[in-house]
Amino acid sequence: MPPQPLGQVKALTFDVFGTVVDWRGSLIRAGEALGRALGVTVDWARFADDWRAGYGPAMDRVRRGELPWTRLDALHRMILDDLLVRYNLTFLDEASRVHLNTIWHRLDPWPDSIPGLTRLRSRYIVATLSNGNVALLVHMAKHAGLPWDCILSAELARHYKPNPEVYLKAAELLDLRPEEILMVAAHNGDLAAARSVGFRTAFVARPLEHGPGQSTDLAPDADVDLAATDFLDLADQLL
Amino acid sequence: MPPQPLGQVKALTFDVFGTVVDWRGSLIRAGEALGRALGVTVDWARFADDWRAGYGPAMDRVRRGELPWTRLDALHRMILDDLLVRYNLTFLDEASRVHLNTIWHRLDPWPDSIPGLTRLRSRYIVATLSNGNVALLVHMAKHAGLPWDCILSAELARHYKPNPEVYLKAAELLDLRPEEILMVAAHNGDLAAARSVGFRTAFVARPLEHGPGQSTDLAPDADVDLAATDFLDLADQLL
Structure with missing residues (x-):
């Protein structure tokens, strides 16, 4: 079981570019x-x-x-x-x-993305929360076989992350309080913005997102609720 | 293969209450x-x-x-x-x-809904287009195992069907022209509204939706593109 601050989490919202797909x-x-x-x-x-x-x-x-x-x-x-x-x-x-x-x-997922999402989906609502538009995310999910419960996008708020409207629109549509949602991303900036409106946050390391010389987002900021090496590790920590 | 007017259809949007679930x-x-x-x-x-x-x-x-x-x-x-x-x-x-x-x-689907949607999903984007709010539709899909590619709702347009804004918002978010979308419903009024903004339309008979004495929507209006007895018949006609 996760530590208590995450016990009330009902939905996981995922950054997509870099976090779910390479x-x-x-x-x-x-x-x-x-x-x-x-x-x-x-x-x-x-x-x-x-x-x-x-x-x-x-x-x-x-x-x-x-x-x-x-x-x-x-x-x-x-x-x-x-x-x-x-x-x-x-x-x-x-x-x-x-x-x-x-x-x-038609981007390909990281190898752990689909098995990790499939496990996480057994307990949580799993949704995208991406700057990609809805049609892009739907096509990607069909191409790659990503098992989303719901496609949420910056397009629904007509604002781009990290603007707060995007996270708040996701909470409104899921009919959840921000603290009932865990934002999952490989980017500390995305997580900081989600945290600023009350979301819980999980950092997943994607040290090869920008290729072999990547210098950013190699480690989580100190104030994330949870840090994982990949989606399987995230599932191990949350299930 | 379907007759030519439906050859350009890329997505199927489904009414939910009565059409997909009992x-x-x-x-x-x-x-x-x-x-x-x-x-x-x-x-x-x-x-x-x-x-x-x-x-x-x-x-x-x-x-x-x-x-x-x-x-x-x-x-x-x-x-x-x-x-x-x-x-x-x-x-x-x-x-x-x-x-x-x-x-x-937590409404239960008609017996043909899941096998029909599963077959239709192999060729088409399958999405809800319901007056139910997003959270309701997400919970229902998880409860019933409905294999949607995308949850679309009147809530995203902030108008209720049959107002045209709902159908137009769905087309905008799917990035499709209205004639590339087939609205599937057991209700002629829903189909007429979809048709009025350019959608293709498929009537699926649900003669027991309102119980044994049902007197409405027992047969399709003359101007639907397609009429089916259930979702398996719809898949037979479209695949």
Whole structure:
């Protein structure tokens, strides 16, 4: 049994990119396959990192009101179209661009994600709580076989994490008090934001999310409720 | 293969109360069990019918703006508290009232619902599109083992079916055009509203939803795209 502060937890909400799925490895593999098919040579690891690097600034444009609410698929596409210029890939046709952009719908889970979620689901509601839009998350779940009880997304709050509205909307829709929800993420910033509105927090280490040279989020902040090495360890601690 | 008008369908959205689950039979069985436990005699079939009869007028109060947006759990509770007066059951304590109100979270599916959804899910996104609130639908899915890809609810639009906002919000969140979605319901009014915003429609007969004397929704309107006797027949026609 978990220590008492977690005894009232009824639902687990999961960050997805990096925490549940290996976006970087998946983008590299899918990019390399596309490159072979098209006969082009690209440093897909750098391409993946550059694509992800555009994510924060794109969400900031929404946060500042420079862009109206824009779902993540559309932000990914704006960043992609810029990247294709930088990588001399502007000859790619619309079908190839759509194929590239929807790699984010077909990311592969870390090996422990599905068995861990399956175990956790036996006691808790397990839901996404991602900046990915609903359609992206639904497609990803079908592609990968992720056993979610519920797809929750920043799109439902029309705000991006770590803005508090996202966590509060999740609590409202689950009809739970914040302290009845455990936010699970590989990112201390996401957990700090969830904690600030009253969620419990669990850090799961994903030290290879950003590749072999990762320097951030290697260890949990001191004030997380729980830290786990992967989803199986999380299930061992919670069940 | 389905006839061409349905060839572009990518997602099936399901009405839930009556179409997927047998609310009346479930309420009667749960009421009788509670009655035995408490030693009270109630006509639970009439109680179930009266409870459901309060549903439309309660939603109308939200539609007219007499009530602010109010989730279905809270409308059910308002109707229940009135019913307890009419049935001389005001001695029921808060725990019993909560137990009664959350019967709606534990409704049993029709026998064909789970095998039909499981087959349909192999080709299509299968989602709820119910006036039930998100938490109610999540609890019901876990209780009954309903294999949804996504929980969509009137609560996400903050309007109740058959208002068009509910169907349009579902299309927006699935990132599909209305004609790419097939609304499945046992109620011609729900299907007519979905059709009016461009959805395809499938009628599934549930002639015992309202008990042996049912007089409504025994047959599909002429303009549905498809009519099925149950979810297995629906799968036969669509797969």
